[in-house]
Amino acid sequence: xxxxxxxxxxxxxxxxxxxxxxxxxxxRVAPAMTLQPRSEATITSITFLTVAGxxxxxxxxxxxxxxxxxxxxxxxxxxxxxVQIESEKDSFVIAARVGxxxxxxxxxxxxxxxxSAYLLSPDPSGTVSVDGVQLSLTPGIIARxxxxxxxxEHVVKIVVPVSTPAGQLLDLIGLIVTPNG
Amino acid sequence: xxxxxxQPAAIFTxxxxxxxxxxxxxxxxxxxxxxxxxxxxxxxxxxxxSGVALTGxxxxxxxxxxxxxxxxxxxxxxxxxxxxTGNFMVSTPFDVSVTKSNVTSAxxxxxxxxxxxxxxxxxxxxxxxxxxxxxxxxxLTVTGVYASNVPHTLHLTIPNSEGAATISNxxxxxxxxx
Numbered sequence: 618x619x620x621x622x623x624x625x626x627x628x629x630x631x632x633x634x635x636x637x638x639x640x641x642x643x644x645r646v647a648p649a650m651t652l653q654p655r656s657e658a659t660i661t662s663i664t665f666l667t668v669a670g671x672x673x674x675x676x677x678x679x680x681x682x683x684x685x686x687x688x689x690x691x692x693x694x695x696x697x698x699x700v701q702i703e704s705e706k707d708s709f710v711i712a713a714r715v716g717x718x719x720x721x722x723x724x725x726x727x728x729x730x731x732x733s734a735y736l737l738s739p740d741p742s743g744t745v746s747v748d749g750v751q752l753s754l755t756p757g758i759i760a761r762x763x764x765x766x767x768x769x770e771h772v773v774k775i776v777v778p779v780s781t782p783a784g785q786l787l788d789l790i791g792l793i794v795t796p797n798g
Numbered sequence: 799x800x801x802x803x804x805q806p807a808a809i810f811t812x813x814x815x816x817x818x819x820x821x822x823x824x825x826x827x828x829x830x831x832x833x834x835x836x837x838x839x840x841x842x843x844x845x846x847x848s849g850v851a852l853t854g855x856x857x858x859x860x861x862x863x864x865x866x867x868x869x870x871x872x873x874x875x876x877x878x879x880x881x882x883t884g885n886f887m888v889s890t891p892f893d894v895s896v897t898k899s900n901v902t903s904a905x906x907x908x909x910x911x912x913x914x915x916x917x918x919x920x921x922x923x924x925x926x927x928x929x930x931x932x933x934x935x936x937x938l939t940v941t942g943v944y945a946s947n948v949p950h951t952l953h954l955t956i957p958n959s960e961g962a963a964t965i966s967n968x969x970x971x972x973x974x975x976x
Contacts, residue, residue, distance in 0.1 A: 791827070
């Protein structure tokens with residue numbers, strides 16, 4: 618009895634895998650039922666947005682955004698173009714709010730994603746955080762449950778030591794969205 | 799009979815497994831954050847331990863009040879009065895703190911100037927008489943030490959012949975990174 622059950626289980630897996638293999642063939646029509654989820658997963662999109670009172674964010678292509686903080690210095694300011702600056706003893710903090718939306722092409726699909734962030738390259742001159750999570754080269758979770766289609770606000774902060782030479786600041790923040798099972 | 803029930807169960811299980819595999823896939827994006835970092839220095843006035851309390855101490859827009867002064871009365875606390883020939887002078891120390899950020903500079907230069915002409919009284923800081931704008935400011939130091947409260951003394955000389963009045967003026971300070 619147990620062996621029969623196991624055999625049927627294997628048969629079930631092999632059936633589905635076989636269908637998935639057939640779907641790759643251009644000469645065959647794939648069953649819609651099994652292909653649809655794979656199609657959805659490949660077209661998850663991330664959009665960076667400007668939120669009310671936030672810093673201007675430009676969408677720079679698919680899943681790409683650009684946040685320009687403009688001219689900054691160690692001069693405190695409450696909010697100018699969505700950018701705040703606070704002075705500290707040996708550094709100052711630049712803070713800006715940005716919007717994020719994760720979409721699926723199939724809008725009927727409900728669900729949430731977990732959002733992680735990391736630095737694409739180390740920042741020797743400052744410390745970067747998103748929503749209080751200090752970023753490193755290893756992804757850290759900044760939001761555990763973000764609904765598809767919802768715009769969420771996130772605070773990007775950069776701590777700049779006073780010893781950092783004047784010039785260009787550039788940080789590349791990578792985001793990873795993982796569907797919650 | 800049991801086989802008929804098990805077949806859909808197996809397929810269902812397989813679909814669930816496959817579904818799990820699909821939904822575990824992640825997507826990624828990139829946010830480029832750019833800024834132009836400018837160097838800056840910051841000047842603040844600080845109450846000196848031996849001086850009168852500044853209104854707005856710790857900021858770059860402070861007010862110093864000598865209180866009521868006269869030739870024959872005792873000045874307020876932390877105000878020194880010196881009687882001269884035909885005039886008297888009141889003095890009090892105050893501190894200036896200049897900090898630097900994102901700049902390579904060993905020290906700073908500090909200068910000051912009156913904003914309003916005062917044809918009756920004389921104003922000076924330390925040993926330097928203050929001119930009135932738009933005349934060039936008086937140089938107070940060219941080797942100011944960053945991030946320290948550097949004491950300076952404000953002197954106001956009042957002629958004995960001057961009638962009772964409120965005396966006020968504004969002094970602009972300019973710190974320049976060397």
